[in-house]
Amino acid sequence: MRIISGFSLFAILVSAGTAFSLDISSSISSRATLTVSRMEGFDYKTQGGNSLELGTLLEWGSCAITGILGVHGTEASNLGGGWGYRGYEGVHLRLQGEFPLSPLSAGGGTAPVGTNGTSRVRASTNGTSAVRAGVGGGSGGFFSRYRETDQVIFYPSVYAFLFLDAPTGSPKVRVRYTFPFEWYFRKDLATSFSFGLSIGVLYTWTGPREGDK
Numbered sequence: 001m002r003i004i005s006g007f008s009l010f011a012i013l014v015s016a017g018t019a020f021s022l023d024i025s026s027s028i029s030s031r032a033t034l035t036v037s038r039m040e041g042f043d044y045k046t047q048g049g050n051s052l053e054l055g056t057l058l059e060w061g062s063c064a065i066t067g068i069l070g071v072h073g074t075e076a077s078n079l080g081g082g083w084g085y086r087g088y089e090g091v092h093l094r095l096q097g098e099f100p101l102s103p104l105s106a107g108g109g110t111a112p113v114g115t116n117g118t119s120r121v122r123a124s125t126n127g128t129s130a131v132r133a134g135v136g137g138g139s140g141g142f143f144s145r146y147r148e149t150d151q152v153i154f155y156p157s158v159y160a161f162l163f164l165d166a167p168t169g170s171p172k173v174r175v176r177y178t179f180p181f182e183w184y185f186r187k188d189l190a191t192s193f194s195f196g197l198s199i200g201v202l203y204t205w206t207g208p209r210e211g212d213k
Contacts, residue, residue: 022206023059027066028052029176029200035074037085038191045085049074049194051092057202064136068094072142088144090152096138098163132165142184155186165202172204 035047053070069091076087140157159182166175178198186192 021061023057023204024206025057025059025202025204027055027057027176027200027202029055029178029198031070031178031180031196031198033074033180033182033194033196035192035194037077037189039085039188040190042083043081044191045077045080047074047077047085047087049196053094053198053200055200059204062099064098064100066094066096066098066138068096068140070094072144074144076147086149087147088153089147090142090144092140092142094138094140096136096159096161098134098136098161100132100134100165130167134163134165136161136163140182153186153188155184157182157184159183174202174204176200176202 029052031051031053033049033051035049036044037047038044049072051070051072053068055066055068057064057066070093071089071091073089074087077085137158137160140159142155142157143152144155145152159180161178161180163176163178166177168174176199178200179195180198181195182193184192184194
């Protein structure tokens, strides 16, 4: 039996995506967060953190699904009052959906219209003169190890976010700014949530159809 190489399989998926009006994109992003935590019987304290994430996006005209793999680290809190929360680091997975709003053209026009008479979000998103905003949400799973210990914990999360896609000089590349709010379901803490800012670059492997250029 002939085994299809990973590169050949990816090429097939890209071709299929073009045929079915589906964009396939890859992303890399850096996220800075401020985590607010509280243990039972103690007060709230904040912890700064950051993460690096790689994502694969499947984008249709009105929605997108993204799978994300990332690494994260969170610093220890201050020791005010003689106590604090320990820092931790680890890996995580996310699955999210997003819904773009009407593209905002730099020229004030409306979204481009494809040959089938429907608005083509892809053409406006990847164009060099359009900005696109949107909303989304998803869930995550985290494996974290407390620093200076061997204790590893797992906890899920849910989150919502706003995003803004900015054009670049290339029709296949865009810069994304994301503003997330995330709630963590941790057994060792009574409350834990974060908010922050993520900046990333997206590269779209597929291209618009001839009628949408």
